[in-house]
Amino acid sequence: MGVTPRTLSTRPRNDEPSLRNPTVKTTEPLPNYISSMWLIDQRTMQSEVLDGEAVIVDFTTGRYHAAAGVAATVWEAMKQGQEINEIMLQVRSAHTDVPEDAESSVLAFIDSVVDAGLAKQADPEIGQTSSSEQQTSTAPTPWIVPVLESHNDLADLMLIDPVHDVTARGWPDVPSADS
Amino acid sequence: MNDAQAAISAMFERSKQLASQDPRVLTLLIGGERIRFVSAGPTMLDFVGPALAHLPRLPDDKPADLTVTMWDAATIGEPYPDLRLPDVEPMAAGLLDAPELLLSYYSEPRLMTVLDRNVDEALFIADTVDALPPWERPSPMRALLSWWFTGRGKLMAHAAAVATDVGAALLIGPGGSGKSSTSLVCMAAGMGWLGDDYVIIDPRTRTVFSLYGSAKLVTEHHDRSPTLMRTDGTIRHADLEDKNFGFPAVEFPDRVCLSSEVRAVILPVVTRGPECLLARSTASRALLALAPSTIFQGRVQHAEVFGLSREVLRPFEPYRLELGDGVEAVPQMLTQLIAAEGRS
Numbered sequence: 001m002g003v004t005p006r007t008l009s010t011r012p013r014n015d016e017p018s019l020r021n022p023t024v025k026t027t028e029p030l031p032n033y034i035s036s037m038w039l040i041d042q043r044t045m046q047s048e049v050l051d052g053e054a055v056i057v058d059f060t061t062g063r064y065h066a067a068a069g070v071a072a073t074v075w076e077a078m079k080q081g082q083e084i085n086e087i088m089l090q091v092r093s094a095h096t097d098v099p100e101d102a103e104s105s106v107l108a109f110i111d112s113v114v115d116a117g118l119a120k121q122a123d124p125e126i127g128q129t130s131s132s133e134q135q136t137s138t139a140p141t142p143w144i145v146p147v148l149e150s151h152n153d154l155a156d157l158m159l160i161d162p163v164h165d166v167t168a169r170g171w172p173d174v175p176s177a178d179s
Numbered sequence: 180m181n182d183a184q185a186a187i188s189a190m191f192e193r194s195k196q197l198a199s200q201d202p203r204v205l206t207l208l209i210g211g212e213r214i215r216f217v218s219a220g221p222t223m224l225d226f227v228g229p230a231l232a233h234l235p236r237l238p239d240d241k242p243a244d245l246t247v248t249m250w251d252a253a254t255i256g257e258p259y260p261d262l263r264l265p266d267v268e269p270m271a272a273g274l275l276d277a278p279e280l281l282l283s284y285y286s287e288p289r290l291m292t293v294l295d296r297n298v299d300e301a302l303f304i305a306d307t308v309d310a311l312p313p314w315e316r317p318s319p320m321r322a323l324l325s326w327w328f329t330g331r332g333k334l335m336a337h338a339a340a341v342a343t344d345v346g347a348a349l350l351i352g353p354g355g356s357g358k359s360s361t362s363l364v365c366m367a368a369g370m371g372w373l374g375d376d377y378v379i380i381d382p383r384t385r386t387v388f389s390l391y392g393s394a395k396l397v398t399e400h401h402d403r404s405p406t407l408m409r410t411d412g413t414i415r416h417a418d419l420e421d422k423n424f425g426f427p428a429v430e431f432p433d434r435v436c437l438s439s440e441v442r443a444v445i446l447p448v449v450t451r452g453p454e455c456l457l458a459r460s461t462a463s464r465a466l467l468a469l470a471p472s473t474i475f476q477g478r479v480q481h482a483e484v485f486g487l488s489r490e491v492l493r494p495f496e497p498y499r500l501e502l503g504d505g506v507e508a509v510p511q512m513l514t515q516l517i518a519a520e521g522r523s
Binding site (some may be wrong): 064066113 | 464470471475481
């Protein structure tokens with residue numbers, strides 16, 4: 001039975017906006033994401049797409065998110081490690097009436113995902129393998145500007161019942177017999 | 180065995196010794212499992228008892244699936260275990276999550292919960308029950324039960340449930356969504372009541388089990404409908420709304436339903452509109468309503484709890500219950516829905 005301290009922090013970062021109510025976050029200017037791909041640490045979160053909407057639970061922050069329609073398509077493509085060109089191919093194959101300038105909306109969505117701490121931009125110098133797994137074939141759905149709906153109402157629960165980091169020395173810090 | 184394991188092992192042994200001197204034993208059927216509470220003296224059992232008093236009692240001399248040994252330092256005269264736990268703020272909790280050994284603790288007041296899943300044994304140790312967190316009495320050992328039931332493939336869900344003879348409606352949603360009010364209104368109207376905040380669900384059989392016999396209502400809601408529940412205490416927090424709690428399962432034992440097959444999944448939402456309405460919701464909204472708040476109750480085993488939440492919801496097409504004026508219509512709405520879903 002290995003005893004490995006687990007460190008969890010549920011404290012929101014100071015620079016984070018209040019997500020008490022669902023918000024849609026867009027930021028200008030957008031980062032340069034040409035030929036970028038994104039890393040999503042799936043050990044610290046769980047997500048599933050149901051009825052065309054992704055449900056994303058971030059275990060490290062207590063925040064949870066929803067991404068519907070085009071946003072779900074983009075999220076799934078990001079999870080597969082796809083570059084923006086591949087992501088746009090996915091979007092155009094899974095949705096109808098996709099506008100010519102859709103990429104800027106998709107990049108804004110990706111920016112909100114990164115800003116929420118759900119993904120980070122991968123180093124392009126490091127070889128990443130994209131699974132480029134095609135999504136399950138379903139009837140295309142209409143284009144809707146992708147947005148990330150974020151919730152932080154469980155902060156109340158965390159106020160009551162927060163989980164704190166254990167010390168760097170680990171736990172329990174039991175004195176040795178000769179100390 | 181390293182120092183940490185040795186310290187915890189010694190704590191288990193000492194706790195059993197303490198409990199053997201004046202054992203108070205209570206064996207209950209909880210969530211379809213035999214759980215035995217062995218208290219060193221009456222204090223801890225008296226503390227957790229009201230919340231579990233409605234559950235079926237089993238013989239104390241037959242094997243149990245989980246044994247929880249509990250004691251409090253103040254009345255036993257034993258020093259609170261010194262495990263050199265890291266300092267945390269008062270009322271905050273620390274957490275150790277090892278593969279088979281789970282521990283959570285509060286620093287002030289001091290409260291410790293340990294589960295050793297290798298042997299299905301647990302400890303629940305307090306410095307003094309008088310200073311325990313206010314939510315422990317209506318829903319004691321929440322983290323412990325969540326951890327253990329997860330390992331048994333059952334979900335300790337952050338949900339309410341009410342039932343008819345046909346089956347149950349599961350009410351899911353974050354705090355303040357109307358779970359408690361809905362469940363108590365249904366109980367007052369004669370429906371079976373399984374719980375207002377936490378229930379156990381076996382996704383393999385779609386069975387929902389009663390857990391705590393307590394209910395918590397935001398004080399404002401309680402003041403509006405004082406006959407729904409007699410208040411036994413108030414949970415206060417500087418940053419949150421006060422909640423009154425009581426034990427409706429003790430107050431209205433004939434309304435308690437111990438288990439039922441889930442037939443419908445409901446997402447209540449307070450709209451303050453002119454009437455109450457039922458409308459189709461989506462599987463993703465149901466998962467959003469159930470999984471996050473359930474996951475963060477136990478605070479470990481996140482992926483497992485997420486998966487169990489998904490399994491619990493998978494068979495159902497959920498409904499949204501808009502709670503406006505005329506909540507007295509809700510019991511009939513849910514009764515008809517349960518009957519309709521039972522036929523489908």
